[in-house]
Amino acid sequence: MTVPARRGASDVHEATCKAYLDRFATMRAELPGAGLPWLDAWRARAIERFAEHGFPGPRLEEWRFTNLSKLAETVFEPFPSAANGISREDLGGYRLEDGSDHLLVFVNGRLRPDLSSPGAPGDGITVTGLSRALEDDAEAVEESLIGAGDLTGEERAGAERAGEERSASLGQLNAAFMVDGAVIRVAANAQPERPVHLIFLAHPNKEPAGMHLRNIIHAGEGAKLTVIESYAGLADGPYWTNAVTHVTAEKGAAIQHFKFQAEGAGAFHIAVTDVDLHQDASYTNFVMSLGGILARNEIRARYTGEGVHCALKGVSLARGRQHVDTTTSVDHLMASGVTDETYKGIVDDRARSVFRGKIRVAPGAQKTNAYQLNQNLLLSDRAQADSKPELEIFADDVKCGHGSTVGDIDAEALFYLRARGLEERDARTLLIEAFLGQLIDDIEIAPVRAMARKAFTGWLAGLGG
């Protein structure tokens, strides 16, 4: 008797991995920075580790709620062809209301100088593409990348490290294939007035494209910087944005970091933002996630100096069959750090939102003040939200707390508003806005606030009856 060959999921994933390895072998000599010994070695080590670990599976705690098997079924071409049809006019909808002095536009993962206006260097800020930075100042790039979270060589226990590596294997794939991204450096005490805006457009052609973006954001001592990342898809077909962003705020630096994730309907968006905060640094991260079929936004923040102030905020808007994962991990290594974390999910249809938030307070990180809140509003019976806070506290003189809620629209409130004559839809909208609370209003920078408001209103307008 012959048994028809059945390809199990793991075979498919293995085939995908193999395809990436083959692609790496043929492309490695042409990758940006090829020939730089440290980078060649770094990429080689990364692809090896990816080969060893493969795609992170649901057995890993970090990926328990987010299943990557669909992502792993497809080989996303890591060097997608450029889409030439895009002109400045196409950017209108993604631009800040009042423009920006520093604009980098990436299409299909590559910087498009013709669409960008990075601004003249001079006010202490330089904004370039990664490929270009590898040509101009590879040493600085090396310094920013080595020791980065996904490939760190720190002396941690072997098992823990292996686990971390496994769950970060997509970061390793990114390290192997990274082609471009933004490199933003602000000199000590420089405080450029206008934000830096990064627009990542995906305009996939026939083949599913994989964009392995790598961004570096560095604010020197006492520097001040605002960065906005906008991700958008110009097609509904499948593609994959795999972004890794390194953020460093030196002593006393202040960074406001925003992200609008509005990928195309069939897109996978996996992003890791790795944040190093030095003494008295302040960092605000705000993410609005509304695109893609599967999105994961992971933030890993380390407080390596005392007196850090960090605010992590986000809104996940999900409908249809979207899956939106917010994973944060905050490491209070030093004393007197403040973490103020609020994530809200609004989930409709059969969509799902996932929140995993870890706050670790190291021994000696006294006077830590950390609060984490995750709230979810389910707009349909089949919508789902998972929330997993995790506090690990090894110091005694700290204030730490967390809260997490999952609920429906309050039927009594809905009736109250309708009984006053409000259309059901308008009443629901009011209650959804009320649920969102101050998250958008609290954005200090007016054009960014306007962008968030517009995105949210646009999403609300798409609500079913």
Added chain:
Amino acid sequence: MEPLLVIKNLHARVEGKAILDGIELTVNAGEVHAVMGPNGSGKSTLAYVLSGREGYEVTEGEVIFDGKDLLAMAPEERARAGIFLAFQYPIEIPGVSTSVFLKSAVNALRRQRGESELDAMEFLKQAKEKLSALKMDQKFLSRAVNVGFSGGEKKRSEIFQMAMLEPKLAILDETDSGLDIDALKIVAEGINALRGPEKAALMITHYQRLLDYVVPDKVHVLAQGRIVKTGGKELALELEENGYAAFNAASKDAA
């Protein structure tokens, strides 16, 4: 002239439990009716059924309001047709500002009546007038709906909303409960200000006191889901004197 509200043989259930058991009630335009009755007799249920609250299932009977089949309408349609319910227990709605919500309610009604919408300035002007008539602080407007209001403030806020919406039929569910003497007078004035030949009110109350200020045309006793007695304003005095013993109220609790 056709009555404003006609309730015929109204039966309703809540969570499978029969509460209203054949209500018959007719209210003409220009009239104020008081509905009294023991706790749990179905007064609030009647108010909710009239305003269209989900979960209140009408099993029999009909309600004609202003010539229309009220029960076929969604809550917001009823509101726009001129029904207003002042809740017995007004809920708090955090994050929804009173002015934003009320302006959109007022304008929904104005659209319905074919009137032009109020802009922010006009709305504010009207709101401030009504607030001062009710001796209420203007900061109410910027606060979230009922959030942090005292019991009495919530009741006043209901009357303020009523004043803004100018309903044809106001259903006031124990709006007098929890009010101090001064507030009661103010609220009564608010209700009286809305009386008119085309308007009517259904006041659910436990106390004669309110009826001293808002004199009803008729008083009904609702017990065990039915109107068991109807009289003039003197019926309220009688009830104050003798209670509901005559209507066998206790049996309801025992059941």
